[in-house]
Amino acid sequence: MTKQILISGFGGQGVLFTGKFLAYKGLIEDKHVSWLPSYGPEMRGGTASCSVIISDEPVGSPIVSKPDILVAMNIPSIDRFEDSVVPGGVILYDSSLIDRDVKRSDVSAYGVPATKMASDNGIPTLANMILGGKLLAILGEQGEEGIRAALAKVISAKHADMLDVNLKALQLGANA
Amino acid sequence: MADKVLMKGNEAIAEAAIRAGCRHYFGYPITPQTEIAAYMAKRMPKIGGTFLQAESEIAAINMVYGAASAGKRAMTSSSSPGISLKGEGISYMAGSDLPGLIVNVQRGGPGLGGIQPSQSDYFQSTRGGGHGDYHLIVLAPASVQEMADMTVKGFDLADKYRMPVMLLADGTMGQMMEPVSLDLSIAEAPEKPWATTGTKLARTHNIVNSLSLVPEELEKLNNARYAKYEIVKKNEVMYEEYMMDDAEICVVAFGIAARVSKNAVVAARKNGVKVGLIRPITLWPFPTDVVAKAADKAKRFISVELSMGQMIEDVRLAVNGKAPVELCYRVGGMIPTPEQVLDAIENGGAKE
The missing domain is CATH 3.40.50.970 (Thiamin diphosphate (ThDP)-binding fold, Pyr/PP domains)
Structure with missing residues (x-):
């Protein structure tokens, strides 16, 4: 079983962080994982994305060109990657920033107003993790132990106080 | 892990x-x-x-x-x-x-x-x-x-x-x-x-020059x-052979190109194509003998590269005319997709 995930949004929305969290969660669960960011000028204010692969097999190419799951956090991301999702795949998007429906009818689409929810709940920087929570719910992967362990890996010791709000964001997403 | x-x-x-x-x-x-x-x-x-x-x-x-x-x-x-x-x-x-x-x-x-x-x-x-x-x-x-x-x-x-x-x-x-x-x-x-x-004061001068x-x-x-x-x-030659035992088509690739190629080899095998991969780990010294030996059996070689075709010259020297050597490539910061390599494996005449 191999899951190819593409997370995309504006630089600063935390798409790389969410990807890293998912990769670490896979690593903790003894999966083969890879994480590959887009890098370069497009990171400065433009669209940032990262490829995450979580698999029972060793990972070949780390580049996700045909995602099983697309997480889109802005309009340029959904415009650019919607067509690349495999038939039967998942498109999860921030419906507070993407004010159009998913055009594809052969994928499962989930709109979550993550940015609005984050703002309403006093965690305005964590829309990414609200979507992350929804993604784990869609995948049926909500074991809190693995989630906590992965968060502890991606949140540096200096910011340890951020662990609980990240958990809260994941929970909000899971219930959305 | x-x-x-x-x-x-x-x-x-x-x-x-x-x-x-x-x-x-x-x-x-x-x-x-x-x-x-x-x-x-x-x-x-x-x-x-x-x-x-x-x-x-x-x-x-x-x-x-x-x-x-x-x-x-x-x-x-x-x-x-x-x-x-x-x-x-x-x-x-x-x-x-x-x-x-x-x-x-x-x-x-x-x-x-x-x-x-x-x-x-x-x-x-x-x-x-x-x-x-x-x-x-x-x-x-x-x-x-x-x-x-x-x-x-x-x-x-x-x-x-x-x-x-x-x-x-x-x-x-x-x-x-x-x-x-x-x-x-x-x-x-x-x-x-x-x-x-x-x-x-215990030995003569060492000179590095x-x-x-x-x-x-x-x-x-x-x-x-x-x-x-x-x-x-x-x-000191180092390389990896992948599914080469019965390979009739041999892909040669290193680094990221080898990872992309591995996906393509797996996909082609599922389609019944006898293809394998030689991945040089040392580029110099190049695993010339390994490629040469593969050329005794393989009917075609494909060099997959993120260049206009550079390693392909070493592959050709090793194959030494025993089989055709084709190129599958992207350049300028682009990376071949596994589908492109698969197409090269199955349909030959690999082009950009």
């Missing part, structure tokens, strides 16, 4: 270098390898090492020359245009028989090119890169784990043969994160009686160096 951590390829190189005993890093920032310098800047001061951001790439490689002359494990890192600048210093190191590690996290060229991944410095790396007759040992990792392992191996080989070693990666390998075990096997650095460590004005002498030095290269060719 409990003992594994997620690291970027660039970070894994830096950490492995420190664990291998490198305490002298000299560099100049350039995308996509800057994490190596950043990591060294953070760690070296804490462990009594030297991190120095030089005024240029040329300065940095000459600082490596200096530290290596004094018998220390030293390294520099850069990306393609920066490596060209280092060419003179690398040639001087080769001419002075100095060990050292040079990391090239390649980007698209020529010229300033772009910042996305490339493998178009294959010629430059495997043919020396600077002036004069010389080779580098060129290591081409294809995973973050190998980035770490080959860094350690690189220092060992450099010391063993007294020659500069290049670790040839690309932007993808540098930027991607994968689980890596840092439980690396580190050998003691050998004694370096030739190093300029001060005579303490590439200047030799007497032609007869310089010829001797070149011949001796090439005799050494023959030993390297005999002993």
